[in-house]
Amino acid sequence: MGRIIFDTATSLNGYIADEDNSLAWLFAVDGADTPDEALFTAQAAVLVEGSTTYEWVLSAEDLLAHPEKWQGFYGSRPTFVFTTRQLPVPDGADVRFVSGPVVDALPAIRGAAGDGDIWVVGGGDLAGQFLDAGALDEIAISVAPVALSGGAPLFPRRVGSDRLRLLSATAVGQFARLRYAVTN
Numbered sequence: 001m002g003r004i005i006f007d008t009a010t011s012l013n014g015y016i017a018d019e020d021n022s023l024a025w026l027f028a029v030d031g032a033d034t035p036d037e038a039l040f041t042a043q044a045a046v047l048v049e050g051s052t053t054y055e056w057v058l059s060a061e062d063l064l065a066h067p068e069k070w071q072g073f074y075g076s077r078p079t080f081v082f083t084t085r086q087l088p089v090p091d092g093a094d095v096r097f098v099s100g101p102v103v104d105a106l107p108a109i110r111g112a113a114g115d116g117d118i119w120v121v122g123g124g125d126l127a128g129q130f131l132d133a134g135a136l137d138e139i140a141i142s143v144a145p146v147a148l149s150g151g152a153p154l155f156p157r158r159v160g161s162d163r164l165r166l167l168s169a170t171a172v173g174q175f176a177r178l179r180y181a182v183t184n
Contacts, residue, residue, distance in 0.1 A: 001110065002045065002117040003137040006127035008154070009144055009175070015151035016124055021052050023060070029144050031173040045116020046109060047074060051083035052152070053122035054095075058088070067091040078112045080105065082126055102129040128157040134184045139164070143176040 009026050010016050018025055026032055057063065063070055067090035078094045081087065082105070089095045096112070098105040109118055120127045120136070130136040141154070167179040 002043065002113050002115055004118045004120060004130055004135050005044070005138040005140055006120040006130065006136060006155075007138075007140040008122055008124075008127075009142040010154045011144055011146045011148045011151075013147045014154045015148040016122060016154050017052070017056070017152040018148050019150045021056055021152065023056060025146050025148060026144055029146060029174050032144070043117045044119035045077060046113040046118045047077055047079045047121050048109060048118060048126070049079065049081055049121040050123045050126045051081055051085065051087060054079075054081045054083070054087065058090070063090045063093075064088055067093065080109050080112070101133070102126070102135065103133045106133065106135055124153050124155045128155060131157060131159065131182065136182045138167070138182060139180045141178045141180075142172065143178065145174050 008016050009023075011025070017023055057073065061069055061073065063073075070090045070093045074093065076094065078096055080096050080098055082099065082102075083097055084099050087097065096108070098108065120130055127136065127139070139155075163183050164180040165183065167181055168177070169179075170177045
């Protein structure tokens with residue numbers, strides 16, 4: 001069974017999206033439009049995200065009009081989207097909508113991943129739900145040289161230092177890359 005990893009980028013002051021739920025600030029960082037391979041969860045067999053992240057990517061990249069771009073972002077991997085609404089799907093994309101508690105969706109997500117890793121792309125509250133369920137194995141954060149005035153917090157939970165063990169801290173281009181193991 002693979003690991004479940006929350007892998008995301010954050011501003012210096014802990015926001016993963018701005019007040020408009022946009023990630024445009026992130027792609028304004030030098031090198032962010034062609035990120036280093038070290039900034040990705042390479043072995044991820046499945047991606048998981050909330051509806052806000054999914055809708056932003058659909059809109060920002062115009063994926064409904066240009067579904068061929070989906071492959072560049074997600075490949076052929078299944079993408080589970082937590083939502084309570086009906087949302088559009090780009091042609092040819094393997095998007096699976098789920099709702100309810102993370103613990104209820106875990107068997108389907110793990111089944112789709114097989115022995116591969118599961119990448120929780122966003123958002124922070126969804127990653128917190130994985131943590132609450134005792135299912136989060138690692139947190140990988142790429143800290144961008146940007147401060148935002150508000151927005152979606154990185155991890156809207158209190159997590160004590162006894163639950164996190166630093167695995168690595170490296171510079172990757174303009175980003176500080178931090179990886180923590182999560183203990184339950």
